[in-house]
Amino acid sequence: MNPGAMMTSYEDAKGRRGDKTEKRLKFIAPLRNERTEATSDHADYLGLENIQSWTGKLLPSATSDFSEDDNSASGTANVFYSGDVLFGKLRPYLAKALHADKDGVCSTELLVLKPQPDIHPRFLLYSMLSPDFVGQVDASTFGAKMPRANWEFIGSMKLSIPTYETQRLIADYLDRETGRIDALVAEKEKMLALLEEKRAALISRVVTRGLDESVPRKPSGLDWLGEIPEHWEVLPFRWFMRIGSGEFLSNERISKDKTEEMPIPVVGGNGVFGYTSQANTEDALVIGRVGAQCGNVHFVDGPLWVTDNALLVENISRFEPRYLREVLCLIGLNTLANQSAQPLITGEIVKDQKIPSPPISEQSDILQFLKGVHGEYVSLHKKVKASLHLLQERRAALITAAVTGRIPVEEMTA
Secondary structure: OOOOHHHHHHHHOOOOOOOOOEEEEHHHHOOOOOOOEOOOOOEEEEHHHEEEOOOOEEEEOOOOOOOOOOHHOOOOEEEOOOEEEEOOOOHHHOOOOOEOOOEEEEOOEEEEEEOOOOHHHHHHHHHOOOOHHHHHHHHHOOOOOOOOOHHHHHHEEEEEEHHHHHHHHHHHHHHHHHHHHHHHHHHHHHHHHHHHHHHHHHHHHHHHHOOOOOOOOOEEEEEEOOOEEEOOEEEEHHOOOEEEEEEOOOHHHOOOOOOOOOEEEEEEEOOEEEEOOOOEEEEEEEEEEEEEOOOOOEEEEEEEEEEOOOOEOOOOOOOOHHHHHHHHHOOOOOHEEEEEOOOOOOOOHHHHHEEOOHHHHHHHHHHHHHHHHHHHHHHHHHHHHHHHHHHHHHHHHHHHHOOOOOHHHHHHHO
């Protein structure tokens, strides 16, 4: 979206409130440039990964999918105090913002703002979490891999500021209404977790016990497997396949996106991570060899390139490759990896495993059953995700409407 058009739309909306004034952010909440020597080990340290996107809430535990690439490792942190408002300048599209309720230190990727006495901090927080504000900041970023916004731009942005009492009413209203929406969101997320839990339990039961619950059972001799159908066997994996590392592929031959020239998926230690122009195998069972997620198992249809960061399982006999994938996932190969700075799982570790061996026809029946289970799961998952998305859109729209004066104060206090 054109940043200028976005700004015009935002300011048109802000002009609808009669008791408002427009002020630049740097005048109503100046940047607190106070730093100290502290690392992420500090008891009161906050990183971007500790803040939930779009909600202004702390996460119960750090669940980051990216590296902050800031100064925390070298011991530099920003200082914040109770009442300050924090806003993430790295990847601002993630909308990481927080109203601090106690003193502490934080990542230097978080801007620390000190609201002036006539600015309600939670009103400021909601204003900075509105999609229009976040969109403008995101449009100003620089850097492709680690996009950042700078304070010069953010501080110059204008916000619509009503009287302090109106700010308080808006903040209280949004606390109530977003709290209700967040409760519904939590229920939907719980439903998604339960769906995944039930799916995983069903897969585990069928893969290790078969489709017929009435057949006699016998001990498998493996703690992770338990009892298996009496007519199944438990056999060493090494007897029925060959396993080895994939092949090196230079970065110059890998595209992040799939193109006509590079349509072949490249599979490494954590699965598909890019595309290339030629394949070194097809329809392959692949196991991550190195990295934090080593031991993850994939079956990739069609031509692919398996890199030297993954193990390629070939010449499989007596087993359906897709059934093997399900079994290997249940074993949890990652827990068997050599634990070091760079976790590693070897072909020997994989070959040493013993696995259940149903008749090949029964493996095919199990896979057909699981195909149906997957279809039902995907359908239910999509429905829940769609309703979750609508709730999140409703939350964002509500914040925008409230902080830009589209909701009458009388309605907020009703």
